[in-house]
Amino acid sequence: MKNLVFVHGYLGGSHQWSEQVQVFSEHFKVVTPDLPGFGLNNHVEAPETIDGFAHYVLAELDKRGIDQFCVVGHSMGGMIVQQMVAHAADRIEKLVLYGTGPVGIMPGRFEKIEESRRRLLEDGVEETARRISAKWFVEGRQGRGYDITARIGTQAGLQAAQAGLTAMEAWSGIGLLSRISSPTLVLWGDRDQSYQWPQPEKLWREIADAHLGVIPGCSHAVHLEKPHLFNAMLLDFLLPIPSQ
Numbered sequence: 001m002k003n004l005v006f007v008h009g010y011l012g013g014s015h016q017w018s019e020q021v022q023v024f025s026e027h028f029k030v031v032t033p034d035l036p037g038f039g040l041n042n043h044v045e046a047p048e049t050i051d052g053f054a055h056y057v058l059a060e061l062d063k064r065g066i067d068q069f070c071v072v073g074h075s076m077g078g079m080i081v082q083q084m085v086a087h088a089a090d091r092i093e094k095l096v097l098y099g100t101g102p103v104g105i106m107p108g109r110f111e112k113i114e115e116s117r118r119r120l121l122e123d124g125v126e127e128t129a130r131r132i133s134a135k136w137f138v139e140g141r142q143g144r145g146y147d148i149t150a151r152i153g154t155q156a157g158l159q160a161a162q163a164g165l166t167a168m169e170a171w172s173g174i175g176l177l178s179r180i181s182s183p184t185l186v187l188w189g190d191r192d193q194s195y196q197w198p199q200p201e202k203l204w205r206e207i208a209d210a211h212l213g214v215i216p217g218c219s220h221a222v223h224l225e226k227p228h229l230f231n232a233m234l235l236d237f238l239l240p241i242p243s244q
Contacts, residue, residue: 002093003066004028004238007057009075009099010164011129011153012038019227020234027239028070033060034200035077036159037146046160050076050104050171054083062071070238072096075194075220076164079104082173085180094238097181099220101199102177104168108196110135113169117162125161129153135193138218145224177206185209185237189218189225211237 002023006017013034024030036056037046047053057080070093073081085092085133105113120128130141137143141150157166182203188200189242204212215222215231219237223230 001027001029002067003061005031005033005057005066005069005071007033007071007073007080008035008038009073010168011038011132011156011161012074013079013152013155014148015152016149016221017038017226020223020231023231024234027235029063030038031069032065033057035080035160037163039158042155042157042160047156048163048166050079050083050167051086051101051128052171053080053167054087056083058088059083060183060215067091070094070095070096072234073100074098075100075221076104076168079168079171079173082176082180083171085176085182089181090201091177091238095182095184095235095236097184097203099189099192099195101174101195102202102204103199104142104171104198106168106194106199108198110193113165118164120158120161120165125156125158126154128161129156136196137225138191138217138219143219143221143225145221149221149224153167177203178208180207183237185213185220186210186231187213187215187218187232187233189215189222191217191219194220195202205242213237 017032033042036044078097128152134140185202218225
């Protein structure tokens with residue numbers, strides 16, 4: 001059975017993938033690591049670079065004896081899996097870049113990173129997690145999946161919340177795009193307030209033979225807003241087409 005790794009993003013955690021674990025475990029060995037400083041690993045010091053997070057994920061996979069894998073990276077996790085290409089391109093069988101882009105400053109984001117940093121220090125992790133999580137859903141705090149997302153976000157440590165912003169702000173993966181040779185799916189919700197269209201568009205246009213999936217009526221947390229459609233698109237991309 002092939003391995004499928006889900007890498008969460010900023011203020012995320014492994015529990016956000018619970019619906020995907022149920023669906024994809026029928027076809028894959030599913031791995032959902034918590035990044036250092038987030039989710040169940042909130043006691044671990046977080047690196048301040050995307051490359052540091054990439055090395056952490058690869059080391060976790062090494063510990064589990066996982067050599068070859070398909071990988072889904074969401075948001076900051078999408079940056080992390082792009083960076084993993086620099087160190088382990090030959091290990092990645094298929095790549096899904098979901099709700100993400102090739103630059104960490106996120107032009108057009110609902111607020112600039114320096115504003116997120118300022119409000120994090122003023123309001124604390126819990127209020128910041130609730131406020132930012134609301135931006136990830138078309139219906140805000142009433143959105144399907146908001147409660148679990150906000151709850152996972154409040155688990156993050158202050159050091160990790162700061163480190164994640166620093167890591168994103170300093171990162172660019174533009175130079176990595178031409179090095180991605182794995183079959184790639186770029187997946188994006190058309191009302192995403194974190195990554196405006198030019199970001200996923202650049203991934204789609206500059207990664208060789210990349211596929212594009214746009215899910216209507218969704219913001220940044222497509223896998224929670226419309227899980228059946230999200231799962232169907234991933235299964236269509238990840239599973240081999242049955243012979244006729």
